[in-house]
Amino acid sequence: MHCSDCCRALQSTPELALESALQAGIDDYLGYLEATRRASRHTLAAYRRDLALLSTCLAQAGIDTAQGIDAAAIRQSVAALHRRGLGSRSLQRFLSACRGLFNHLVSNGTLRVNPALGVAAPKGPRTLPATLDVDxxxxxxxxxxxxxxxxxxxxxxxxxxxxxxxxxxxxxxxxxxxxxxxxxxxxxxxxxxxxxxxxxxxxxxxxxxxxxxxxxxxxxxxxxxxxxxxxxxxxxxxxxxxxxxxxxxxxxxxxxxxxxxxxxxxxxxxxxxxxxxxxxxxxxxxxxxxxxxxxxxxxxxxxxxxxxxxxxxxxxxxxxxxx
Missing domain, CATH: 1.10.443.10 (Intergrase catalytic core)
Known part of the structure; x- marks a missing residue:
């Protein structure tokens, strides 16, 4: 299942995500990536989608502030996305976006620790990249x-x-x-x-x-x-x-x-x-x-x-x- 399909599936109660106070922190982080880190628009779009999924998962768990997030909440979010078809690589990217966001919130004093640091994505089958033969x-x-x-x-x-x-x-x-x-x-x-x-x-x-x-x-x-x-x-x-x-x-x-x-x-x-x-x-x-x-x-x-x-x-x- 594509990431956007999972997002639609999770947003059966969209008012929760839209009202989340966490959104201000997400917007600030994405602005930092664009202005300071010079992230490409493709990276920004991917992180925006992943963090929208995070916000929705947390809202459905009744969490709407950064201070209310712990490692268990992140694991539950990963599990929910995995159940809805997100593969290992997509979940790894999702966690990368989460870690980046929480590192940013730690650096600006919003959080004391990064709750996503100890969370790992389920391991999928290792796929080797396709290459051409030498000739x-x-x-x-x-x-x-x-x-x-x-x-x-x-x-x-x-x-x-x-x-x-x-x-x-x-x-x-x-x-x-x-x-x-x-x-x-x-x-x-x-x-x-x-x-x-x-x-x-x-x-x-x-x-x-x-x-x-x-x-x-x-x-x-x-x-x-x-x-x-x-x-x-x-x-x-x-x-x-x-x-x-x-x-x-x-x-x-x-x-x-x-x-x-x-x-x-x-x-x-x-x-x-x-x-x-x-x-x-x-x-x-x-x-x-x-x-x-x-x-x-x-x-x-x-x-x-x-x-x-x-x-x-x-x-x-x-x-x-x-x-």
Whole structure:
């Protein structure tokens, strides 16, 4: 069940949530995220939805002030959302929003302790991110562009696969953040953290070709965005998603191509070649190494395939002989 469906299901008595005195604290926290932390509008929208769910759950439990919230109330909220179909990842994000809100309320003196710190989401099945095989990116990236739009799409795909950018980072990228001569790109990621990442030679070449075509668009003259739409405005997240889907279909990919698949492929292929988990962490912009470690599982899957295909005992085991 989608988060919004759960929200509608819970709001059978909407007047409780709407009258909640906790809303002032939520509004203040969201304002802080936008103004001080420079959170993206997608992060803000997700946190707003999650905190609306929190407010509704608490209101239905008869709690309408921050001071009335304890760990038991948070656990009950998580349990209620879980019963209504929210998965593990959605509940983890919900708890992340709750912890952020309560940390904010502790820092401004509204609360003494964060009631969500000891609460964990139910563990779901571990799903590994989808990646391309090592030979598949060439099918996507070596095609000759036929238009300025396909030049842009090619540069976008090269940048995702060359440097592992997040979708939001790519869409926010401005011209001064590209250093094509130095083969570097500087991005601002989650938590307003800035990192500088190497650019591959083919990505730099694709970007040069796109920027030359971009310069012919009169509407782009006063826009700092690297990637623009046909109207000359900064390209949107949804537009990038749709264009990549179209490019994947046009190149005959069996799976749906999306930005995170290219980011995951960058990480998996780089780790497979280098074995340097710390370097991959830095380039992906992960605050914690544990987030990056999922790619070691992907690498293990590859090693297991190699073993099964090449090791003599694995071969004998498949053949049924065992001596």
């Amino acid at each position: 598949q990116p060439a099918r996507l990236l070596d095609a000759e562009p036929q238009s300025s739009e396909s030049l842009r799409d090619g540069a976008i795909m090269e940048l995702f696969y060359s440097s592992g950018l997040r979708l939001s980072e790519l869409c926010r990228l401005d011209l001064p953040e590209l250093d094509l001569d130095g083969a570097l790109v500087t991005v601002t990621g989650k938590g307003n953290r800035t990192r500088t990442i190497p650019l591959g030679a083919q990505a730099a070449q694709a970007l040069r070709r796109w920027l030359q075509a971009r310069g012919l668009c009169a509407r782009a003259a006063h826009h700092a965005a690297v990637f623009i739409s046909r109207r000359g405005t900064r390209i949107s997240v949804r537009a990038v998603q749709k264009r990549l889907e179209q490019q994947g279909r046009a190149r005959g990919l069996s799976q749906r191509l999306h930005p995170h698949m290219l980011r995951h492929s960058f990480a998996s292929h780089l780790l497979e070649s280098s074995g340097d988990l710390r370097a991959v962490q830095e380039m992906l912009g992960h605050a914690n190494l544990s987030t990056t470690q999922i790619y070691t599982h992907l690498d293990f899957q590859h090693l297991a395939k190699v073993y099964d295909a090449a090791h003599p005992r694995a071969t004998r085991r498949r053949g049924g002989a065992d001596d």
